[in-house]
Amino acid sequence: xxxxxxxxxxxxxxxxxxxxxxxxxxxxxxxxxxxxxxxxxxxxxxxxxxxxxxxxxxxxxxxxxxxxxxxxxxxxxxxxxxxxxxxxxxxxxxxxxxxxxxxxxxxxxxxxxxxxxxxxxxxxxxxxxxxxxxxxxxxxxxxxxxxxxxxxxxxxxxxxxxxxxxxxxxxxxxxxxxxxxxxxxxxxxxxxxxxxxxxxxxxxxxxxxxxxxxxxxxxxxxxxxxxxxxxxxxxxxxxxxxxxxxxxxxxxxxxxxxxxxxxxxxxxxxxxxxxxxxxxxxxxxxxxxxxxxxxxxxxxxxxxxxxxxxxxxxxxxxxxxxxxxxxxxxxxxxxxxxxxxxxxxxxxxxxxxxxxxxxxxxxxxxxxxxxxxxxxxxxxxxxxxxxxxxxxxxxxxxxxxxxxxxxxxxxxxxxxxxxxxxxxxxxxxxxxxxxxxxxxxxxxxxxxxxxxxxxxxxxxxxxxxxxxxxxxxxxxxxxxxxxxxxxxxxxxxxxxxxxxxxxxxxxxxxxxxxxxxxxxxxxxxxxxxxxxxxxxxxxxxxxxxxxxxxxxxxxxxxxxxxxxxxxxxxxxxxxxxxxxxxxxxxxxxxxxxxxxxxxxxxxxxxxxxxxxxxxxxxxxxxxxxxxxxxxxxxxxxxxxxxxxxxxxxxxxxxxxxxxxxxxxxxxxxxxxxxxxxxxxxxxxxxxxxxx
Numbered sequence: 001x002x003x004x005x006x007x008x009x010x011x012x013x014x015x016x017x018x019x020x021x022x023x024x025x026x027x028x029x030x031x032x033x034x035x036x037x038x039x040x041x042x043x044x045x046x047x048x049x050x051x052x053x054x055x056x057x058x059x060x061x062x063x064x065x066x067x068x069x070x071x072x073x074x075x076x077x078x079x080x081x082x083x084x085x086x087x088x089x090x091x092x093x094x095x096x097x098x099x100x101x102x103x104x105x106x107x108x109x110x111x112x113x114x115x116x117x118x119x120x121x122x123x124x125x126x127x128x129x130x131x132x133x134x135x136x137x138x139x140x141x142x143x144x145x146x147x148x149x150x151x152x153x154x155x156x157x158x159x160x161x162x163x164x165x166x167x168x169x170x171x172x173x174x175x176x177x178x179x180x181x182x183x184x185x186x187x188x189x190x191x192x193x194x195x196x197x198x199x200x201x202x203x204x205x206x207x208x209x210x211x212x213x214x215x216x217x218x219x220x221x222x223x224x225x226x227x228x229x230x231x232x233x234x235x236x237x238x239x240x241x242x243x244x245x246x247x248x249x250x251x252x253x254x255x256x257x258x259x260x261x262x263x264x265x266x267x268x269x270x271x272x273x274x275x276x277x278x279x280x281x282x283x284x285x286x287x288x289x290x291x292x293x294x295x296x297x298x299x300x301x302x303x304x305x306x307x308x309x310x311x312x313x314x315x316x317x318x319x320x321x322x323x324x325x326x327x328x329x330x331x332x333x334x335x336x337x338x339x340x341x342x343x344x345x346x347x348x349x350x351x352x353x354x355x356x357x358x359x360x361x362x363x364x365x366x367x368x369x370x371x372x373x374x375x376x377x378x379x380x381x382x383x384x385x386x387x388x389x390x391x392x393x394x395x396x397x398x399x400x401x402x403x404x405x406x407x408x409x410x411x412x413x414x415x416x417x418x419x420x421x422x423x424x425x426x427x428x429x430x431x432x433x434x435x436x437x438x439x440x441x442x443x444x445x446x447x448x449x450x451x452x453x454x455x456x457x458x459x460x461x462x463x464x465x466x467x468x469x470x471x472x473x474x475x476x477x478x479x480x481x482x483x484x485x486x487x488x489x490x491x492x493x494x495x496x497x498x499x500x501x502x503x504x505x506x507x508x509x510x511x512x513x514x515x516x517x518x519x520x521x522x523x524x525x526x527x528x529x530x531x532x533x534x535x536x537x538x539x540x541x542x543x544x545x546x547x548x549x550x551x552x553x554x555x556x557x558x559x560x561x562x563x564x565x566x567x568x569x570x571x572x573x574x575x576x577x578x579x580x581x582x583x584x585x586x587x588x589x590x591x592x593x594x595x596x597x598x599x600x601x602x603x604x605x606x607x608x609x610x611x612x613x614x615x616x617x618x619x620x621x622x623x624x625x626x627x628x629x630x631x632x633x634x635x636x637x638x639x640x641x642x643x644x645x646x647x648x649x650x651x652x653x654x655x656x657x658x659x660x661x662x663x664x665x666x667x668x669x670x671x672x673x674x675x676x677x678x679x680x681x682x683x684x685x686x687x688x689x690x691x
Contacts, residue, residue, distance in 0.1 A: 028053060031063045035531045038070060041588030041598060046070050046289040046532075054086070061090045062531065068100065069532035075584045075634055077107035095121040095128055096537065102134035109638050112143040129159035130540065136168055145176035156188075159578070161549070163192040164561035167199050174202065179209035193556035197226055197622045198563055204236070213245035216567075221247060226623040276691040277402040280439055281386075282461055283450040284379060284397040285371060290457030292448055294394020297329045297372035298387060300357070308341065311354035318349050320357075327372065328387050330395050336387055354388035356400070366464055369397060379454075380464035382409075388449070398450050399463070403689075407432045408475050410459055412466035414494075415660055419552055420667030423660070424474040426676040429686070430492045430658055433482040434459055437491045446542055480689040483677055485516060490684050493517065497557040498659035499593070499629045499651025500545035501528045502680070507591035508656070509598065509611040516681040519592045522546050522662040528592045535594045539631050539648045546665030547651075553661040557652045560626055564633075566642035569620070576619060577610075579603025582642060585620075587632060595655055596628045613654055620647070627651040657681065 007326050034049030051065035053060050068083035086486040091097055098121050105114035111145040118134045121127060134149030152169035159165060170185035183206040189199035200223050207216035217240045287293050303321060308318045320326060324344045332349075333338045341349040367385055368380035369416035390396045401409070410431040411417070415424060438444050438458055439451040445458075483490040491514060493505070502520050506513030521527055523545040525644020527534035540549055542559060549555040570582035581604040586608070589597040598611040601619075610616055617625040630649035637643045658680040666676050674686055 017634070027686070028060065028062065030056065031060065031066060031531070034063070034066060034070075038066070038532050039590045039592070041590070043070050043074055043586065043588075054083075059090060059435060062533070065097070065100075065533040066531045068104070069631075071534055072104060072107065072633055073532075073586060073631075075586070075636075077104045077636070080104045081108070081113070090432050093120055095131055098319065099128065099130045099134050100536070102131075103139065103633065106134065106137055106141070107633060107635050109141070109636065111138040114138040127154070127158065129155040129162050129165055130195040132158060133165055133168055136172065138659050140168070140172055140175060141388060143175070143233055145172060148172040149176065161192065161555045162561070163173060163189045163199070163556065164563065167175050167190065167196070167202075167561075167563060170199070170206070170268060174206055179206040180212070182206040183212065183215075184209055187219075190380045193560055195226075195556070195560070195621070195626055196562065197223065198565070198568075208236075208240070213240055213243055214247065216240060217245040218247045218676060236348055241476070277689075278436060278439070279383075279534035280399075280401055280403060280435060280452065281450040282399045282401060282406065283445060283448060283453040284369065284381070284399055285377065286453035286455050288455065288457065290445060290448070290453035290455060292390055292396040292450075292453075294330075294390045294392050294396065295371040295373065296394055297327055297397055298369060298397060299325060299327050299372055299375065299378075300367055300385065301325050302357070302359055302365055302367050304359045304361040306357050306359045306365065308349060308353060309356050309358060310588070311356045311388065317349065317351065318347075328395060330389060330393060337393075339387060339389060339395065340368070341419050354386060357385040357387070359384070379462065382464060396449070399454075400566060403432060403435065404475065404479060406435060406461065408467055408471060409461045409463045409465075410435075410542060411475055412471045413460040413462040415663075416552070417466070417468055417471050419664050421474060422667035422673045422676060423663040423682065424471075425478050425673035426658065426663050426667075427476050427494075427660065428478045429481050429483060429673065429677060430494055431459060432478075432480075433490055433492045434494075435481060436489045441489065441491070445460070480691055482687050482689060483681060483684045485681075485684045485689040490516065490681060492681060492684075493654070494680075495651070495653030495655050495657065496659075497547050497627075497650075497652040497661040498522055498545075498655040499558065500526060500543050500547065501593035501626060501650075501655075502657070502659060503593040503595045503655045505656050507595075507597060508613050508654070511613075516683045518682060520680075520682075522659055522665075529531040529594050535590075536631055536648075538594065539629070539650050544663065546669070547661035548665070550665060550668070552664040552668070557626075557661055557675055558650060560647075562621070562625070562647040562649070563644055564620075564647070565644045574603065577601055577603075577608040578605065579608055580605030584634065584642065585645065587630075593655060594629055594631075594650075596630065624648070627653060627655060629655060 011610060030049050030053030034046045037046035037049055045123035047067055047070050048064040053063035064083050064087040068080045071080040081101055081104040084097060084104060087097050098117050102114040102118035105117060115138045118131055121131050122135060132151045132155035136148045139151060149172045152165060152172055155165035156169060166185050168188035170182045173182035173185055183203055186199050186203035190196055190203050200219060204216050220237055227233060283292050285293055304322050306320050307316050309316050320343060327342045329340045331338050339351045339355060349385050367381045368378055381399045382405040383399050386398040388396050407428055411428050415427040435452060445452055452458040483492055500522055504519040505511040505517035526543055526545060529538040550560050568580060573579055573582060578603050584602040586600045587596045588600055591597055596616055598609060599616055603607045613628055616628050627649060629651045630647045633646045635643050663676050
């Protein structure tokens, strides 16, 4: 504790220091100081440091570029443009700098200046996609639609995987009064990144305008799955149905995960020796925060005969036959609340508080259980099932399952089963270790009456549903293997994609500085972006990380872009933070990897600071922003008010611990699962539970 206080005191002291003069002969120390201020969230101090470097060394290209990026983030595009012109004078016709200047001019609604900035690099061969996008946006603002369409088409040709190019092409066709062509372009953007909600919204709107109502209804339903609370979408659905629209089979989007092996029928699996393998109690059907969702009733059946026992006393109350359907209901009467079981031929049983269902043949017994109000959510489960009365009215379901069977149920739910074998083995070890830590150390769901839930709050547990021969081979080959640190089960976090560099848990507010949650590059020749300009290039490029796009990693998991109308964010942020009319969003502190650790929301009524990683992502994206690793630019209308926000982001998830996409890349490069685990959790060891 004392060491943490000393570190905190040092940071606070550093944050409050004025800009001191650099030591004689320090060279670019002002720029280095500016970079430190930038990552510490002191953006005004950073600009002042870059200004001092540029004043003392006018040929310091780095200072002009870094200062321009920070000025843009501070909502001062005119000043950013001035700094970028200085940089162009030093660098000549550098395409990236000219694109940055064009975008700064666009941010302040100066289309002609943007064209003047970007036109010199358009005639060269290999023009980057972002240069064409800058030209297209300028032409679009000038209402020269054929020219803008041509530029965006060139951007798509230059980089077909850049979803923002397809989005802008749709915008140009839409402005030109071509809704059908606009819909096709928006479809490419939405299918290229299923979380690009704004593209799918424009897709639905233009499908309606084009009279393609059945397609519109199909896409609207996909949108409603993400934006569940939007009343406008429900009204549009009613309108489309009144016009006779029916959902139509739409072309399948490019999958965001690799094709999986065909799901095979679950095979009998010998359980571990009785009493030796840990038994987990897994809450089934939990909500987003892992809390049990009360159900009025459950349907269930078993592939073997089973007994019905009182969960507290173990007294056998009855038996059921293999394959026969049963129903459990929450009931109440003169004797209070109880569980009623209804079986075939009118059989009924009644239990006061909780009962347990035990298959007579544990090797063959597989349960099929589903809430009665949602039979499509059925799960096939091994082990014993507890049905209990929850404090709130309704029933809860808990699966008593051994650790190996549980790991089988997690593997394919958390990593595509077509992934390289060594990556899957690493995931199996992580799943097993994570479950034990939650059960024995964190006690996350102790108050809920089980060890861990079956959702993302803990890790996704699908039961037998996704088991295949491949998944069983992987889990069996790592049987009993767990990661340890100093002889104890380790706390192994993992994320889908780190974006090229993981972040330390100690850098995230409230997470804690676990020794093996380190900030590490996900590639042998990579380093974290050390300056604002490097961060801009990092997030708009595709560095050679293990987790970059491949046959196993979808492009939108590694790099993504969002264009969010200011009005949309204003409504959401005001509702959550009561800031009033939205004036600006400014990223403050960043981790070494570039992830945003705190941000400031400036409104007409108040300014709010958000430092929760989960809240940052939740506030900025419908259905959650993919990650907090992003750089944001604000485009303003002629009056200076934000019109929309452009996010350039990387990765998917919190970025701490094992990068699942990186594990796939490492496996492809020939690394073993032991190598992969050591790379993402340095200092841990691989242990064996030996059951």
